[in-house]
Each structure stands twice: as structure tokens, then as C-alpha cells.
Amino acid sequence: MFTGIIEHMGRVGELKFDDISESGGNGCSLTIVDSAPILGDAHLGDSISINGMILEQLFIDFYIGTCLTITEFDQSTFKLGLSPETLRRTNLGDLTLGSLVNLERAMASQGRFGGHFVQGHVDTTAKIVSMEPDDNSLVITLCPDDRSVMKYIVEKGYVCVDGTSLTVTSVTDSEFSIMIIAYTQAKIALPIKKRDDRVNIEVDIMGKYIEKQLVWSKKLVP
Numbered sequence: 001m002f003t004g005i006i007e008h009m010g011r012v013g014e015l016k017f018d019d020i021s022e023s024g025g026n027g028c029s030l031t032i033v034d035s036a037p038i039l040g041d042a043h044l045g046d047s048i049s050i051n052g053m054i055l056e057q058l059f060i061d062f063y064i065g066t067c068l069t070i071t072e073f074d075q076s077t078f079k080l081g082l083s084p085e086t087l088r089r090t091n092l093g094d095l096t097l098g099s100l101v102n103l104e105r106a107m108a109s110q111g112r113f114g115g116h117f118v119q120g121h122v123d124t125t126a127k128i129v130s131m132e133p134d135d136n137s138l139v140i141t142l143c144p145d146d147r148s149v150m151k152y153i154v155e156k157g158y159v160c161v162d163g164t165s166l167t168v169t170s171v172t173d174s175e176f177s178i179m180i181i182a183y184t185q186a187k188i189a190l191p192i193k194k195r196d197d198r199v200n201i202e203v204d205i206m207g208k209y210i211e212k213q214l215v216w217s218k219k220l221v222p
Contacts (some may be wrong), residue, residue, distance in 0.1 A: 001107050002049050004115035004158075004165020006188050010035040011048070012143040013077065028082040030092060036076035038103045047106035049120045051189075052163030053090055090122050091162075091198040102163040102191035106145075115165030116158040116204055123149050125198040126161075131173060131191075136182040138191055141176045144201055150174065152203035160202035164188050186211040 013033035038048060073079065089091040095101070101111040107113070124146035132139045142161070144150060153159055153176050157168050166178040190199065 001046075002104050002115075002118040002120055002163070003107050003113055004104070004118045004160050004163065006102045006104055006164055008035070008037045009100045009187075010103050012095045012097060012101065014079075014097065015093075015095055017093075017191055019081075028087060028093075030082055030095070031077065031079040032101060032103075033077045035078065035103060038077060038105060039073070039078065047120070049104040049106075049118070049163050051091065051101050052118070052160050052202055053086075053092075053120055088179070089124070090200050091125050094198055098108055100192065102189050103162060108124055116160075118160045118163070118165060118202060119205055120163075121196045121202060122200045123203050124201050126201045128193060128195050128197050128199065131193075131195060134179065138180045138185055139169070139177055140180065140190070141175055141177045141200070142199065145198075147174055149201065149203050150176070152207040154207075157207075159202045160200075162188070162190055162199045164190060182212070 010032045011034045012030065014031040017028045019027060019029040032050065082092055086111070124144050126142040126144040129141040129143050130139075132141075140161075150171070150173065153171055155166055155168055155171050157165055159168050159176070159178065161178060164184075166180065168175045168176050169179050180188075180191060193199065
């Protein structure tokens with residue numbers, strides 16, 4: 001479980017779509033560098049979110065929507081394999097050398113809960129429709145690739161964009177907007193993106209649970 005409060009920005013050191021090395025496994029591999037603040041106290045069993053996708057370190061296995069395996073790592077760098085499903089569902093395949101990525105460790109039980117319940121399971125990607133300044137804040141309008149998630153996005157509700165917990169400022173049938181204050185702009189990778197770029201979207205899980213309960217309640221009524 002995560003909060004959507006980004007702790008650090010790592011950087012893409014390498015993205016290979018046909019990695020024939022022993023650690024690449026003849027598939028797609030992604031190497032993240034400059035990650036020492038996140039990896040310094042990492043232990044087997046810990047979880048890390050990259051751009052909103054959970055990576056669970058379990059016997060050197062990481063999860064990023066689907067199961068991924070860390071094939072090489074040290075104190076500041078880690079390498080992982082990307083499955084075709086992960087590339088289809090997320091924006092990881094859009095990353096290039098030097099791209100910044102948002103990193104967050106799993107929530108500690110004794111820590112403060114500054115964002116909202118974030119699972120690290122990406123629902124869909126969304127295209128950036130516009131990025132407009134509003135005083136020192138930044139308003140970003142997004143159009144989800146899977147429009148069915150719009151039913152879970154409500155004005156003044158939470159949404160997770162590339163791993164960041166943000167408040168929805170406006171909603172239409174096909175788009176929604178968020179506003180990022182100046183402090184947050186300096187702490188996350190989203191403001192350096194541009195129009196038509198894709199971002200990862202995870203809707204508030206509470207809406208899904210409520211919908212499922214209502215559906216089953218209707219089925220149980222004689």
C-alpha cells in the first residue's frame with residue numbers, strides 16, 4: 001500500500017526492448033539509476049512504486065502491475081524485466097534515456113498518511129490534453145485511454161497520476177483536470193511532460209469496492 005506522496009525521482013539509465021544479455025532474458029528490460037535514497041534501507045519483502053506501479057521485492061522479485069524480476073541491482077541502481085502486458089497497460093515503454101520517474105516506498109505503519117490509499121495497480125493510461133498555468137500552479141487536463149474509468153473519477157476526489165496522489169478539480173464525460181501547486185511541481189516528474197504524453201492512472205479503489213457491493217446487493221435481493 002502506498003500514499004501517493006513521492007519520495008524521490010529516479011532516472012532511466014537504459015531501456016532495451018531486446019536485451020540479449022544474461023540479465024535481460026531476451027526480452028524488454030528497464031534500468032533505473034540515481035535511486036540511492038529509495039534503495040538504501042531496502043530489504044527483501046519491501047515494495048517500491050515506480051510511476052504508480054508496485055514493485056514488490058520478494059526473493060528478488062519485483063511487481064509492476066505484473067510480476068517482474070530484478071536481474072541486477074546495487075545501492076543506487078536496479079534493473080528489471082518488463083512483460084508485454086506491462087508495456088501494454090502502462091507508460092513504461094514510452095520512457096527514454098534520462099527520463100525521470102516517481103519513486104515511493106511502501107507506507108510504513110508508524111508513518112503519517114499524507115495522500116490516499118494507492119495500491120500501485122495501474123488501471124489505464126491517459127493522454128495529456130493540456131497543461132495551463134494558473135498563477136504559480138499548473139492545471140493539467142487528462143483523457144483516459146479506457147473511458148470506463150471516468151465513472152470512478154469525481155470532482156474533489158482523489159486520483160493517482162504516475163504514482164502521485166492528486167485532487168480532481170473538474171470532470172467531464174471523457175476528461176478530468178488536476179491542479180499541482182508549486183511545491184509539488186518541484187518534487188515530481190509530471191510537470192516536465194508535454195501535451196500528448198501518456199501518464200499512468202489509478203482510480204480511487206474505494207469507488208470500485210462500493211460499486212461491487214452495490215452490484216452484489218442487487219443480485220442477492222429476491
